[in-house]
Structure formats: C-alpha cells, structure tokens
Amino acid sequence: MSYFEQIDPLKVPSHVAVIMDGNGRWAKSHGKERIFGHFNGVESVRATLKAAVKSGVKYLTLYAFSTENWNRPKEEVEALMNLLVHTITGEIDELDKNEVRLHAIGDIDSLPESCKTELHAAMERTSGNNKVNLILALSYSSRWEINQAVKRILAEGLKPEEISDHLISSYLCTAAFPDPELLIRTSGEKRISNFLLWQIAYSELYFTETHWPDFNEEEFYKAICDYQTRERRFGKTSEQIHTGMGINEKTT
Numbered sequence: 001m002s003y004f005e006q007i008d009p010l011k012v013p014s015h016v017a018v019i020m021d022g023n024g025r026w027a028k029s030h031g032k033e034r035i036f037g038h039f040n041g042v043e044s045v046r047a048t049l050k051a052a053v054k055s056g057v058k059y060l061t062l063y064a065f066s067t068e069n070w071n072r073p074k075e076e077v078e079a080l081m082n083l084l085v086h087t088i089t090g091e092i093d094e095l096d097k098n099e100v101r102l103h104a105i106g107d108i109d110s111l112p113e114s115c116k117t118e119l120h121a122a123m124e125r126t127s128g129n130n131k132v133n134l135i136l137a138l139s140y141s142s143r144w145e146i147n148q149a150v151k152r153i154l155a156e157g158l159k160p161e162e163i164s165d166h167l168i169s170s171y172l173c174t175a176a177f178p179d180p181e182l183l184i185r186t187s188g189e190k191r192i193s194n195f196l197l198w199q200i201a202y203s204e205l206y207f208t209e210t211h212w213p214d215f216n217e218e219e220f221y222k223a224i225c226d227y228q229t230r231e232r233r234f235g236k237t238s239e240q241i242h243t244g245m246g247i248n249e250k251t252t
Helices: 023-029 034-055 067-071 074-097 113-125 142-155 165-170 217-227 238-242
Strands: 015-019 059-066 100-105 132-140 182-185 204-207
Touching: 023 034, 034 059, 034 074, 034 132, 034 217, 059 067, 059 074, 067 074, 067 132, 074 100, 074 113, 100 113, 113 132, 132 142, 142 165, 182 217, 204 217
Parallel strands: 015 059, 015 182, 059 132, 100 132, 182 204
Antiparallel strands: none
16 A cells, blocks of 8 residues: 555644755765755755645745755856756746745845746746745745744834744745645754744644655655655643643644
C-alpha cells in the first residue's frame, strides 16, 4: 500500500512548510557543481506541490532563499537568481491551470529587478486562484521578519498593554496565513535555520535523510502519514485532548 493510500483525509494538515535542503550535497555525490543540485531540485518542487494539491493541503511554504544565502559564492547566488526567474516564468501557466495562488514572503526588495518583475507578474496572474496557496520564502529569515515587525510596532506607537501574540502575528510576513501544522526538513539536518521561528511554536517537525532533489510525491505523503500519528496537545495533557478540552489553533 502506498503512503498516499494510508492518508486520513480528515487529518491532513492545512499548512505544510518545507526547508528544501541538500541540493549541494546531492550534486557533489553525483560529481557535479552545486548549481546542478538546484536545477534538479526544481522537479522536487513540482512533485511536492502536486502532492500537496492531491492530499488536500491548502498552504505550502517553501524556504527557497534565506537572507544568509546572500553570503554564498557570487556565482552560485547569480545562478540561483537566474534559476528563480526561469522557473517562475516557466511554471506560471501550470500554476494558473491548477488554481494555485503564488505568494512571496521575505525582503523582496533585495531581489534583482528581473526576479521582482517576474514574481509580481506571477502573483498578479494567479491572484484569483484559491485551490492551494504556494508561499515562497525569498531573502527571508525569521529574525529579519521579527526585527521588521518590532520596528513597525514601535513606529506606530503602540502601548505595552496593546501587545499580544495575536498582534505580533499580524505584523509578520505570514499574517494572512495559518501557522504551519507540519514542518519538513530534508537531507538529514535537524535544525530550523532561522525559518518561521514564531509560526512553528506548535508545529510538528519531520526530518528525513532524503536530499531535496530526491524528494518526491511519495516522500511527501510519507511525511503526512507520520504527522497523522502525532498527538497534538498544545501544552494540554492527553486526557484533556481526548475529552475535548484542547485549545483552538490559528485559522483563517
């Protein structure tokens, strides 16, 4: 039986976030340059989005480029930016056809003009779609995001007694989206790497040894099945959860 056949459709997470790791190591294992891994990782993005749609996930956030990634070799960064433009341009018709709405979070203004142009065009083109939301984290880091949120809160002169979890969430890049129930990281590394630190406070974490270019639909379904074995207590006891005393999750 495939993992997809084992999924309980009533327990599918609404929002899945993915740290797409291992492109460089995968390329090295094939005797290639790092960018070879990034090119092949695009197919995994397609497979993951297809699996998300098929399994009923409504929000899929992909950590595509962190603020720290700007420190990588210039040639690799330029190649990644060119790949991003090429991929967005090449996928926009398919996204639109499958009713996928594209969003972007992060310091978008820091991207090259060509990237911003294609990104904004794709977001505008897909703005009417509502089957699944694909959220690209570009030039993003959680500390940058929280830093920006604090600055905006202070600039608006809010008083200490007005500050709450809900208010802080409303100033983050992800204000329009529910928090992820599941965070997947590929390639065997077991760390968060400055990704959605506020939002994943109660997310289930799933780590796989599979490098990103080898991550396919079945791997995604496997992660969903693992998630469905977890008991999500949000600080409560098992007894409280089983008697209907759990807390409400953030919803949209």
